[in-house]
Structures are given as structure tokens and as C-alpha cells.
Amino acid sequence: xxxxxxxxxxxxxxxxxxxxxxxxxxxxxxxxxxxxxxxxxxxxxxxxxxxxxxxxxxxxxxxxxxxxxxxxxxxxxxxxxxxxxxxxxxxxxxxxxxxxxxxxxxxxxxxxxxxxxxxxxxxxxxxxxxxxxxxxxxxxxxxxxxxxxxxxxxxxxxxxxxxxxxxxxxxxxxxxxxxxxxxxxxxxxxxxxxxxxxxxxxxxxxxxxxxxxxxxxxxxxxxxxxxxxxxxxxxxxxxxxxxxxxxxxxxxxxxxxxxxxxxxxxxxxxxxxxxxxxxxxxxxxxxxxxxxxxxxxxxxxxxxxxxxxxxxxxxxxxxxxxxxxxxxxxxxxxxxxxx
Amino acid sequence: xxxxxxxxxxxxxxxxxxxxxxxxxxxxxxxxxxxxxxxxxxxxxxxxxxxxxxxxxxxxxxxxxxxxxxxxxxxxxxxxxxxxxxxxxxxxxxxxxxxxxxxxxxxxxxxxxxxxxxxxxxxxxxxxxxxxxxxxxxxxxxxxxxxxxxxxxxxxxxxxxxxxxxxxxxxxxxxxxxxxxxxxxxxxxxxxxxxxxxxxxxxxxxxxxxxxxxxxxxxxxxxxxxxxxxxxxxxxxxxxxxxxxxxxxxxxxxxxxxxxxxxxxxxxxxxxxxxxxxxxxxxxxxxxxxxxxxxxxxxxxxxxxxxxxxxxxxxxxxxxxxxxxxxxxxxxxxxxxxx
Numbered sequence: 276x277x278x279x280x281x282x283x284x285x286x287x288x289x290x291x292x293x294x295x296x297x298x299x300x301x302x303x304x305x306x307x308x309x310x311x312x313x314x315x316x317x318x319x320x321x322x323x324x325x326x327x328x329x330x331x332x333x334x335x336x337x338x339x340x341x342x343x344x345x346x347x348x349x350x351x352x353x354x355x356x357x358x359x360x361x362x363x364x365x366x367x368x369x370x371x372x373x374x375x376x377x378x379x380x381x382x383x384x385x386x387x388x389x390x391x392x393x394x395x396x397x398x399x400x401x402x403x404x405x406x407x408x409x410x411x412x413x414x415x416x417x418x419x420x421x422x423x424x425x426x427x428x429x430x431x432x433x434x435x436x437x438x439x440x441x442x443x444x445x446x447x448x449x450x451x452x453x454x455x456x457x458x459x460x461x462x463x464x465x466x467x468x469x470x471x472x473x474x475x476x477x478x479x480x481x482x483x484x485x486x487x488x489x490x491x492x493x494x495x496x497x498x499x500x501x502x503x504x505x506x507x508x509x510x511x512x513x514x515x516x517x518x519x520x521x522x523x524x525x526x527x528x529x530x531x532x533x534x535x536x537x538x539x540x541x542x543x544x545x546x547x548x549x550x551x552x553x554x555x556x557x558x559x560x561x562x563x564x565x566x567x568x569x570x571x572x573x574x575x576x577x578x579x580x581x582x583x584x585x586x587x588x589x590x591x592x593x594x595x596x597x598x599x600x601x602x603x604x605x606x607x608x609x610x611x612x613x614x
Numbered sequence: 615x616x617x618x619x620x621x622x623x624x625x626x627x628x629x630x631x632x633x634x635x636x637x638x639x640x641x642x643x644x645x646x647x648x649x650x651x652x653x654x655x656x657x658x659x660x661x662x663x664x665x666x667x668x669x670x671x672x673x674x675x676x677x678x679x680x681x682x683x684x685x686x687x688x689x690x691x692x693x694x695x696x697x698x699x700x701x702x703x704x705x706x707x708x709x710x711x712x713x714x715x716x717x718x719x720x721x722x723x724x725x726x727x728x729x730x731x732x733x734x735x736x737x738x739x740x741x742x743x744x745x746x747x748x749x750x751x752x753x754x755x756x757x758x759x760x761x762x763x764x765x766x767x768x769x770x771x772x773x774x775x776x777x778x779x780x781x782x783x784x785x786x787x788x789x790x791x792x793x794x795x796x797x798x799x800x801x802x803x804x805x806x807x808x809x810x811x812x813x814x815x816x817x818x819x820x821x822x823x824x825x826x827x828x829x830x831x832x833x834x835x836x837x838x839x840x841x842x843x844x845x846x847x848x849x850x851x852x853x854x855x856x857x858x859x860x861x862x863x864x865x866x867x868x869x870x871x872x873x874x875x876x877x878x879x880x881x882x883x884x885x886x887x888x889x890x891x892x893x894x895x896x897x898x899x900x901x902x903x904x905x906x907x908x909x910x911x912x913x914x915x916x917x918x919x920x921x922x923x924x925x926x927x928x929x930x931x932x933x934x935x936x937x938x939x940x941x942x943x944x945x946x947x948x949x950x951x952x953x
Contacts (some may be wrong), residue, residue: 280839284810285798288934289688289839297843298939299882299947354936368817369838422931433924444932452933459624471623478707499708500619500628506638545640585772593626593762597693599636608638 276357277374279448287451290354290374315351316438318343318385325349326361329381329408331401344398345405346382353378354444359419361447377413377445381405381424390546392537392614393427399530402441406553407519407526409443414558416517419445421453421557424518429548432582449557456554457573464572472574473514485606488535492528495536497602497609504584504600505544506610507536509577516554516573536579538614544581551579616694616713617817622744626790629693629713654690655777656786663687665737667718668747670740679921683737684744685721691784692717698758700786701895713921715754716784720744720763727779729885730765731876731953738869741780745892746858748782748867753858753897760792760896763857768887771921796912803911811913823946827874829948831867835939836873836948843923843939844883844948848916855912857894877953883920890918 277443278291315323321339329347336342349357355376362373383391383402391399410422426441427434463471479485487495487507495509508530511525521529540547555575560567590596617630646804653661660678668686675681688696694715699710722741723729730738749761765780766773802810818824818835826834826846834848848871850864860868894914899906929935 282837282839283802283814287839289841290934290936291840291940292936297883299844367821368813406777421932428709431924433929437753446932446934450932450934455624455933463622474707475622482706498621500621500626501630501703502626502628505638522747545638575940585770586829590772593760593783593785594791595629595785595789597629597631599631601630601632 276359279372279374280371283370285366285451288448292354294485303498311611314387314436314438316380316382316436316440318335323347323474324380325351329405329412331405341385342385344402345550347405347409348380348382348440350378350380355446361579371412372447375418375447377416377419377422377443379409379443381409381443383439383441390428390439390537390541392534392541396527396530396534399534403521403526403533405524406441406443407521410519410555413443413445417559418447420449420559421446422555423450426549426551427551429582432550433550434548434612449560453554453557457556457569459575460572461568462514468539470514470527470572470574472510472576476510476512483601486611487539488532490528490531492525493532495532497606499602501600501602501605502596503548503580503582504598505540505547505605506598507540507579507609509536509579511575514571514574514584516556516569516575518553518575531575535614536609539609539612540579540581542608542614543612544583547581547583549579549581551577553577615698618711620707620709622707624632624704624790625811627787631713632692653726654775655719655721655775655779660685663900664690668744668751670744676747680724683723683887684740686744686748687719687721689717689719689781692786693828707790710854711786714757716755716758716761716782717781718748720780720782722778722780729767729778729876729878729880731873733868733873734804735866735873738873741866742860742865742868742872743862745780746836746860747780749858749894752782752784756782757786757897759788759898761894762786762789763892765888765890767889771887771889773887788899792893792896796895796908799911799913800907803907807854809913811849811915812824815849815851823942826878826945826948827871827906829867829870831864832871836945838936838941840922840939840941840944841935842919843937844879844886844920844944845937845941846879846918846948848872848875848918853910854891855895855908855914857892859914872916874953875948878948878951879920881953883922886920886922888918888920890916892916893915 278293280289280291318341325348327339327346327348328564330343331345332343355374355378357377359375361375364371384394388398404531406424413419413422422443422445447528460471479494485496493509493511495507497506498508556569556573560569619628619630619631621655657680659944664687666678666687668684669682670684671682694713694717696716699715700714703710723733745763752758752761761782761784763780763782799810815833818833832848834846834849836845837847895908895912899908
């Protein structure tokens with residue numbers, strides 16, 4: 276059973292894998308060789324993965340057989356385990372709990388070589404719809420507090436398989452970085468009586484210089500204080516704290532902007548390694564009542580972070596970043612690029 | 615002039631390099647070829663660096679000539695500039711200031727191939743003494759709030775040159791991660807009336823299982839909630855918030871434990887890439903008065919982070935880490951290893 280341990284100083288939680296613990300000789304930074312024939316996410320290899328949890332598939336196709344467009348499976352090497360209770364306890368000074376959670380893989384299509392942005396809008400839509408379906412399903416498990424959807428592309432971005440996929444992890448605690456963002460948004464709201472993200476959205480539309488792409492539902496821009504070169508945030512124009520509030524027509528607009536933005540990044544940076552992360556409200560949060568303003572102050576969005584530079588001691592030590600590309604220049608470049 | 619920009623949501627600052635801004639084609643993740651002859655940090659190549667700020671050198675040797683043991687120079691490509699005023703201002707919704715600061719390189723010896731842990735104790739002592747001397751000198755500049763000393767070893771850890779060196783950056787703001795740590799320590803102190811680090815120190819001495827090495831002045835241990843495999847913290851036994859309070863005999867004990875711990879890591883993991891960061895109190899902080907408890911609640915220390923795994927979307931999105939090595943097993947392995 277993996278273990279969750281809490282740092283007693285700043286309250287950061289860490290997942291410690293106690294089962295297949297790595298000894299010094301187990302670490303190697305060399306990439307594993309790609310082997311398409313053996314890729315467990317490819318069409319025809321469905322039997323190599325754990326049994327599917329959900330799929331968009333053609334009418335008469337069989338579970339764990341071919342004929343699917345998007346397929347969700349449990350991660351074969353999960354960071355957190357689904358069975359068991361939380362077992363919260365103290366160990367001397369310290370706090371720990373069992374590593375309970377869900378860890379799923381969303382395979383974005385049967386074709387190994389088609390990246391998300393290469394797919395047609397309606398299929399991309401289904402990928403984003405799948406995120407919503409899985410988040411809603413897991414939110415019914417009352418051990419969980421947060422569902423994080425993220426995508427690692429490329430070895431430097433932490434991907435161990437190159438077949439296009441994203442991941443979902445449901446955690447029994449609200450992660451620290453999420454709480455920080457919620458707190459920041461709430462402080463702004465308390466001070467100004469406005470959502471900071473709605474204010475950013477208007478500011479970006481006014482200043483124009485950092486906008487990469489815009490459609491009726493979304494805006495994609497390089498944030499003013501971008502941590503990474505060519506960082507892009509995609510934000511819905513309709514205020515909502517919660518990704519799962521997305522309606523079906525909005526899914527298509529999201530698919531459109533993600534196809535555009537990822538396509539532009541892919542072309543500009545020659546298929547860069549990157550991560551994206553969906554920032555959304557926690558599952559179990561006091562949403563009503565005079566003391567909670569999350570419905571008004573938080574605004575879900577997606578942060579896309581190309582991994583072009585390395586994070587070094589300075590960033591780790593300070594939590595502030597050195598970005599060698601001016602966001603306005605990155606935005607201008609991406610905005611002008613046609614895909 | 616580089617620019618400091620603040621994220622309006624969580625208050626994270628970013629340094630934007632506006633001078634040599636990188637365009638898409640400037641990014642390449644391939645390592646630069648090591649070229650010892652051309653290494654500007656090697657003995658004999660002193661003229662290839664900016665003029666030295668400080669050095670430990672033999673009695674009759676000349677500034678910027680040979681005969682030095684430890685040498686400090688300005689970084690040739692500084693993240694922050696020393697000249698100018700802060701120029702704090704708002705830009706619409708956002709906040710920015712000029713990228714004022716200091717960025718220095720501490721060259722740990724004239725020999726390209728001798729790592730810090732390979733040097734004799736008295737020379738390692740001088741490296742740590744140099745940190746103190748430079749921190750004290752920069753603390754007199756009242757534009758600065760924090761001096762961060764860190765070391766990047768290996769390309770994955772962000773080092774661009776392989777010659778053993780560390781870096782110092784003085785910043786005009788207290789970095790976010792430092793403030794978080796200070797706040798956490800203060801909250802613990804308010805609750806328990808004890809320093810959390812002193813409590814950790816006693817707990818580690820009691821539990822024993824995570825201790826790597828100990829001498830009269832310091833303890834080295836794998837923290838309970840280690841973020842990274844083989845992460846080690848080195849903590850002084852004497853409570854002090856401030857690295858610069860180190861006395862000369864303590865410098866030698868610090869050199870001893872760092873030689874041991876880095877030597878053990880080097881042997882166990884075959885010269886791993888790593889970062890270390892000195893966590894110390896800010897320069898300008900209200901140290902006296904009933905409302906500040908920093909003298910009592912904060913405790914300087916060094917965090918050593920081997921870079922054996924990659925940080926992926928999950929870590930970026932949540933701020934919580936997946937560590938595949940149990941800290942107790944890492945500690946046992948390191949503790950038993952003789953160097």
C-alpha cells in the first residue's frame with residue numbers, strides 16, 4: 276500500500292511508493308526504447324491493459340475489444356490504490372495516511388502516431404467529455420477530495436509511453452497548490468468583489484498583446500507572469516468554478532481552442548514536450564453558505580506548459596521562475612502562426 | 615533590463631529575460647559539449663570570466679590570476695542586474711518591477727574534475743565560508759530582501775557548466791517558497807511554542823531510521839515526507855534562523871557532514887545529478903518586537919535533492935510529489951555506505 280506523508284513545516288503531501296521501492300541501482304535517466312508493436316495503448320493490444328473503465332466505442336463493439344475512439348483504463352502502476360480506508364494516523368511528530376485514490380489513463384485514440392491536436396474536433400471533444408464523465412463518477416466516492424486531470428507529453432515532461440494519453444488522479448486530500456490558488460482567488464474576491472480570472476480575461480482582451488487564439492467560448496493567452504517559455508492558459512469566458520459544468524456545445528469550443536493552441540505550439544516548437552493540467556474546484560468543498568465564495572471567486576482553466584528549459588536549484592529553492600522568453604513575443608509568434 | 619512580474623492569483627514572481635529573449639528556434643534540449651580547455655572556471659582561464667568579487671588565494675597571488683582556492687565572480691549571463699532602481703509599477707491589473715538583483719558564481723576550486731565532496735575538509739570549509747561572506751556583503755544593499763545560495767550539478771539539474779560551482783542570487787523580494795516555509799514554522803511555533811525544526815531534529819534522533827550521518831554540530835537525514843528519492847536534509851543542532859550566524863568551528867563540522875553526505879550520495883547513485891539549496895532567514899525581516907518570532911521559530915538548513923526522477927504534470931498541478939523510494943530504505947542504504 277502506498278503511503279501519503281505530510282511535511283510538518285509547509286504541509287506538503289508526498290506519495291511514498293512502499294511496494295516497489297526503488298534501490299539506487301534502479302535509477303536510470305535513459306529513455307526506454309519506443310516499441311510500437313508492444314504498445315499496450317494501441318488498437319489490437321487491448322488485452323495488454325487492465326480492463327477498461329469507460330470507452331467511447333462504435334455501437335456493436337465489445338468491451339476491451341477494438342472499435343473505440345477514447346478508452347479509459349486503470350493505470351497498471353498506480354501511484355494510489357483504490358481499495359481500503361484512509362487510515363489517518365500520527366507517527367511521532369508526523370502525519371500519514373494510506374495511499375488511497377484512483378489513477379486512470381485516458382487513451383486519446385487507437386492510433387499511436389496521432390497527437391491530440393491532429394484528431395478531428397468531434398474526437399477531441401470526446402476526450403474532454405471523457406474527463407468530465409470520469410471526474411463526475413469519481414466525485415461520488417466520498418473518500419476523495421480532488422480529481423486532477425493532466426497530460427505529460429515527452430520523456431522530459433514525465434511521459435513513460437509515447438502513445439497519446441492523459442491521466443486522472445483522484446486524491447483524498449486537496450492538493451497544496453490547488454488550495455493556494457483557491458486562497459489567492461478568494462483573497463482577491465474579498466478585496467475587489469470580482470473574480471480574479473474574469474478580471475484577467477478582460478485585461479487580456481483589452482491589452483490584446485498576449486492573446487494567442489479566441490473563440491466564442493474560450494480565450495487562449497500567454498499569462499503576464501508566464502513561468503515557462505510559450506506557456507499558454509486556456510480559460511472559459513463563462514464564469515464557472517467547475518470543469519464538470521461544461522455543456523456539450525462548450526466541449527466543442529474547448530476542443531477547437533485546444534486543437535488550435537496545441538497545433539500552434541506543435542508547429543512553432545516542433546512537437547515540443549509539454550504538460551497540461553486542468554485547474555478546477557475540489558469535489559467536496561462547502562459551496563454554499565455565507566463563508567464560502569468559491570462559486571463566485573474561482574474559475575476553472577487549463578494551463579499548458581511546454582518543457583523547453585530545465586527547472587534548477589533556484590526555482591526549487593524560491594518557487595520563482597526564470598523565463599527566457601517574453602510572453603508578448605511568444606504570443607505574437609503563436610498568434611500569427613496558421614495551423 | 616530583465617523584468618520581475620507577479621502572478622495576480624497566487625503571488626508567484628517570475629523573472630522575464632527581456633534582453634536575450636529566446637525565439638522558438640533557440641530551444642534545444644541537447645547538452646552542450648563539455649570542453650575542458652575552454653572552461654572559463656578552470657585555473658589559467660581567469661581572464662575569460664568577469665573580474666572576481668572575492669577569492670581565497672595564496673598570499674602573494676594577484677586578483678584574477680592563479681593561486682586561488684575558491685573564487686567568486688559575477689555571473690556572465692545574470693538572471694538579475696545589479697544596477698538600477700526597483701521601478702515598481704502596475705500594468706493594468708498586473709504588478710511588475712525591474713529585475714534588480716545580484717547573480718554570482720562561486721567556483722569551488724581550480725580543478726575541473728574535483729567535485730566538492732572530493733576536496734579536503736579545510737577547502738570545503740572555505741566554500742561554505744565564502745557563502746557567508748558573500749551573503750553578509752550583499753545584505754548591506756538595502757534593495758535586497760533575500761540571498762539564495764544553491765548548487766546545480768549535472769545537466770538535468772540545470773547546470774550549464776560541469777566545473778564544480780555554486781551560485782548566489784540576491785532578490786528584491788522574499789521568494790514565495792521561503793515565505794511559505796517561514797509562515798509554516800511560525801504557525802507551528804504559535805501552536806506549540808517550539809521550533810518545528812528542533813522538534814524534527816529530536817524526532818529523527820529518537821526514531822533513528824532516517825538518519826544518514828551525524829556529527830557534533832549537524833545531523834543529515836532523509837526527511838519523513840521526502841519529495842525525491844534519496845533526498846537528504848542537513849540541519850544544524852544549534853538553533854539559529856540564519857546561515858550567516860555560523861561560527862568558524864561550525865563551518866568545519868558543516869564541511870565534514872557535507873563531504874560525508876555528498877560522498878555517500880555520489881557512491882550510492884554513481885555521481886548523480888542533484889541540487890542543493892540553503893534555506894535561511896531573509897535579510898530584512900522584523901527580527902525584534904513582540905510580533906515577530908523568527909529568531910525562535912525558524913532554523914536554517916540545507917536541502918539536497920538528487921534528480922533521479924522527472925517532475926511531471928501531476929507534481930506541477932498539485933504541488934505534491936510521488937517518491938518511488940521509501941526514505942527509511944534510502945537512509946539505511948546511505949547510512950551503511952562507507953566513504
